[in-house]
Amino acid sequence: MKLHELKPAKGATHREKRLGRGEASGKGGTSTKGNKGSQSRAGYQRKNAHEGGQMPIQRRLPKRGFKNPFRVEYKVFNLGQIDHLVEKYELSDFNHETLREWGLVGQTEKIKILGNGELKAKVTFKVNAISEKAKQAVEAAGGSVELVK
Template sequence: MNLSNLSPAVGSTRTNKRLGRGTGSGRGGTSTRGHKGQKSRSGYSKKSGFEGGQMPLQRRVPKFGFKNINRVEYKGINLDALTSLNEKNSTSTMDVAYFVSAGLVSKNAKIKILGRGEVTTALEVHAHAFSKSAVEAIEKAGGKAVTL
């Protein structure tokens, strides 16, 4: 075997249609494009979504609502998650780097501490936002809620 006798697998290739090469070829005359009309011309291209002049779908369906471009998306972490983390690692301060290393959030996420669960030990928690109930629970246990 060498490069001179390599060939594609049987049935994997086809010969291309030779259009407009006389009536005897069977594909002469109109070159399989039918008769006249816009689609038979060279350079024809249809707008995507064009429905032959009928009102297209993207204009028939109404738009509603809006996206607030100033919305800040927080990743919520509940108090019970903090307690379970504290039981495993027994640390008094929890900040963004700690949550990232624990695998709770990605490094660019904004964190909000939420009030589900209870805190038993005094924790110093650093986060971007806190719910009122979370701040109360942390301070009740003798800890500190620090907003970044």
């Protein structure tokens, strides 16, 4: 170790000037916060989206669209998916209880069947909604459909 390699221990020195420690420090008095006003006080917090008096972005942008509070959301299953699920879980009934048992639908979710894909298995359906194409495919495969409200 040589004299020019000497350094103070880590944490022993402070790079920044300590604020508010007298006029001789060069940062005394107001501690670089300016004079008066809420920003110079302890505990000041700026509002998240405050833009310094400029009209905030959420007020500059127009409101768009419409959210229908009465919209009915369905958990959708296509016939191709159902054929795969029937093989995987060995289902004969496709209803809310059996799907919930396997964790495929939530407690309050409504089920809708759509006609995309092919159904080979004979399955009994108790669902909230079904498309016409899907209904025809289910009945052609020997299954039955019951709508539940």
